[in-house]
Amino acid sequence: MAMKHQFIWSVVAFGVALALCGPARAQDALGFAKITVGELTVTAFQDDSGRFGYGVFAGAAKEALQKAVESAGLEAKAGLPRVVNAFLVEGPFGKVMVDAGNGPRGGRLAQLLEAAGVDPSTVTTVLLTHFHGDHIGGLRDGEGRPLFPNAQALADENEPAYWLSGAGRAKGGDRAEEALASYVAAGRFKTFKGGENALPKVASVPLYGHTPGHVGFLFETGEKPLLFWGDVVHSSLVQFQHPEVTIQYDVDPQAAAASRQKIFAQAAAEGWLVAGAHLPFPALGRVVKAGDAHAWEPLP
Numbered sequence: 001m002a003m004k005h006q007f008i009w010s011v012v013a014f015g016v017a018l019a020l021c022g023p024a025r026a027q028d029a030l031g032f033a034k035i036t037v038g039e040l041t042v043t044a045f046q047d048d049s050g051r052f053g054y055g056v057f058a059g060a061a062k063e064a065l066q067k068a069v070e071s072a073g074l075e076a077k078a079g080l081p082r083v084v085n086a087f088l089v090e091g092p093f094g095k096v097m098v099d100a101g102n103g104p105r106g107g108r109l110a111q112l113l114e115a116a117g118v119d120p121s122t123v124t125t126v127l128l129t130h131f132h133g134d135h136i137g138g139l140r141d142g143e144g145r146p147l148f149p150n151a152q153a154l155a156d157e158n159e160p161a162y163w164l165s166g167a168g169r170a171k172g173g174d175r176a177e178e179a180l181a182s183y184v185a186a187g188r189f190k191t192f193k194g195g196e197n198a199l200p201k202v203a204s205v206p207l208y209g210h211t212p213g214h215v216g217f218l219f220e221t222g223e224k225p226l227l228f229w230g231d232v233v234h235s236s237l238v239q240f241q242h243p244e245v246t247i248q249y250d251v252d253p254q255a256a257a258a259s260r261q262k263i264f265a266q267a268a269a270e271g272w273l274v275a276g277a278h279l280p281f282p283a284l285g286r287v288v289k290a291g292d293a294h295a296w297e298p299l300p
């Protein structure tokens with residue numbers, strides 16, 4: 001596919017060099033990658049990686065999942081590849097993080113920001129796709145202080161309604177509350193209604209199901225729009241071809257699968273660039289039609 005954009009990549013291995021570790025340690029090589037899209041600069045940060053046990057997925061036989069892993073040339077016993085990404089978008093609206101990774105519980109975003117020369121106090125906004133710990137946990141540092149002391153945190157109004165005062169309270173809501181506390185106390189947490197603009201030129205896109213307020217963020221770039229779609233896909237090896245496969249972290253698995261099918265079709269038809277929290281790092285590419293299903297085409 002002809003690329004109109006000028007892509008500038010700079011991938012920096014973080015920690016021990018891959019070559020020294022061999023393929024078995026590839027998951028530990030965290031890093032960041034920078035790309036220019038129209039008037040925006042996007043940096044992808046790999047906050048965490050590992051494997052999903054097969055048991056967390058529903059709607060496919062374990063053998064089928066193992067086969068998908070093997071056909072990607074990976075050892076199947078350990079499970080499906082798992083990655084957690086967060087993104088920094090720099091543009092006319094300032095410095096915007098999309099999600100914040102795990103934070104003190106297993107995340108490396110803070111170190112990666114430093115390695116990339118980004119001072120977290122210059123981040124103006126943190127857009128949260130939803131309140132799961134691997135997205136909201138990194139709002140704070142190991143001492144409970146805000147990692148982004150001057151940023152406003154924003155989320156769909158359904159998220160606090162569910163996690164902080166609704167049925168999600170007993171299912172991890174305390175962790176979200178902890179991560180958000182200093183922002184709430186400083187009057188720097190705000191909500192929007194699904195579909196409204198989260199920022200000028202940044203529309204929120206309801207992708208409900210994974211959580212009640214799970215949203216994507218569609219950025220105008222001056223060229224093709226760029227959609228950060230959060231947790232639409234947890235396993236690129238499986239769910240592009242089988243969007244009906246769900247994960248146990250879906251609050252409403254049926255609705256999550258329906259949102260996935262719908263946004264696959266829309267992203268493919270519109271030719272949007274897509275970035276995902278759990279797509280293979282650096283997690284930027286396009287959705288393309290592949291027979292009756294879809295496929296992931298990472299940016300080269």
Ligand SMILES: [Zn+2]
Pocket residue numbers: 132134135231277278
């Ligand atoms: Zn997630």
